[in-house]
Amino acid sequence: MALNFKIYKSNANNGTKDKFYARASHKDTVSIKQLAAVMQNNCTVKHSDIVAVLSELSEVMKQELQRGNRVRIDGLGTFKVNIRSKGAKTAKEFTVSENILGTRINFHPETNVTPDGSHIVNMLSGIRVKEDDTYESPRGKDENTENV
Template sequence: MAVNYRVYQNKRKGNFVGKYYARAAHKEVITLNDIAKTMQANSTVKHSDVMAVLTELSEVLKIELQRGNIVKLDGIGQFKVGLTTVPAETAKEFTAANVKSTHIVFMPETTIDKNTGKHIKTLLSGLRVVEAPSYTSPKKPEEKV
């Protein structure tokens, strides 16, 4: 399996204006329902059971993140809450009002390559990249055949 890429020209001001780079070109949007169908086909579990588990996973993930916990999903990675803040002159002056927004930080699971000692993201292990045959937008779930 391979991930497609599209070539684009950098038009932002700076040292690299006019240079060419690549971005991942996504083929389609896969929904929770699509994942459940695939999981049903790969196991003895019914689609409705898979949907129930995946739906509950998203609810529990939300609850645990809101409790301030890191959620580790073996084989996938960790999710935690991150903060965007504005500075204060002193620690005493820093309040919750300095927190401007929250976001989710995803840290993919990694393994260490025995030959090179490098960290490899488990979900990307064995991935290849090739240029996209066309530069079309990803298919939305309702467009699937």
């Protein structure tokens, strides 16, 4: 199995213009119910129990993130909320309505440190990439699968 990618030409008006880059090509989205079906086959827990636990996990994560806590799931990574804001000239001029633009969730995957000091994302260890064969490649057709 390999992660598919497509090659695209950048149209950005900066140093990347007219250069070619890879973009991951995703075919499907897997739901909690689909994950539960696979998990049920891998262990002794019933499908309905897995769905219940995963559904409750999302509710509890939402509560903890809204309380300002980080949520770490061992083997997966850590979730936290970040705030997008614009600057004010002085602290007194800073207001929520004018300067807070919104929030977003940041995810930091769990990593291991190798002997040479580099960090390897556990879930991507050993991943292979392959050019998607469902589009017309600007390079033409050839087999290009490699470990990253």
